[in-house]
Amino acid sequence: MSALIAAATPTTTWYLVLAAVLFGIGTVGVLVRRNPLVMFMCIELMLNAVNLSFVALAKRLGDIGGQTTVFFVMVVAAAEVVVGLGIIVSIMRKRPGANVDDISALKG
Template sequence: MFSLAEPTSTWYLVLSAVLFGIGTIGVMVRRNPLIMFMCIELMLNAVNLSFVALSSQIANIDGQVVVFFVLVVAAAEVVVGLGIIVSIMRRRTTLTVDDMSGLKG
């Protein structure tokens, strides 16, 4: 399966799975919402990588198109997420998700 000469797309897919796992662990372990956000970006990137790898494996450009849209949506998501964090930080001094359990600001 793993020949030493050329990395096949399996290698990339395995790497993307590992990256996704690391991202998941980060979201579950860290308490700083900014870093949780970064871990979500890691997971998105893992998925992007697998899309591109599969796109060249099955010789279909659509995988790259999906990644393009994921990039745009990720940008929008980060903008909204950081806006939320900024407006939460106006009322609190510490930045951990444990303090955000109440819905009322």
């Protein structure tokens, strides 16, 4: 049993497959959900999947550049969330309870 567990040490491929599954979940969420806030959360899921694969490959290839990229991705994600939520707040203030189908024409 212990030999089996020792043989099943997770390799980089496992982490990359996990990241792919998480990215797929995020993709389905963006395509299915109608609430703009939940769609934003699903975009965060996709960004985290990419961060996961960057960190796994940074360890595998012994290159700290992967972790540096994740650092910048986090900063840009924070800025993106701030701007996106600001847009959502200003839309929702004019039209309470709107979903993304109601605002598809991009006009007030």
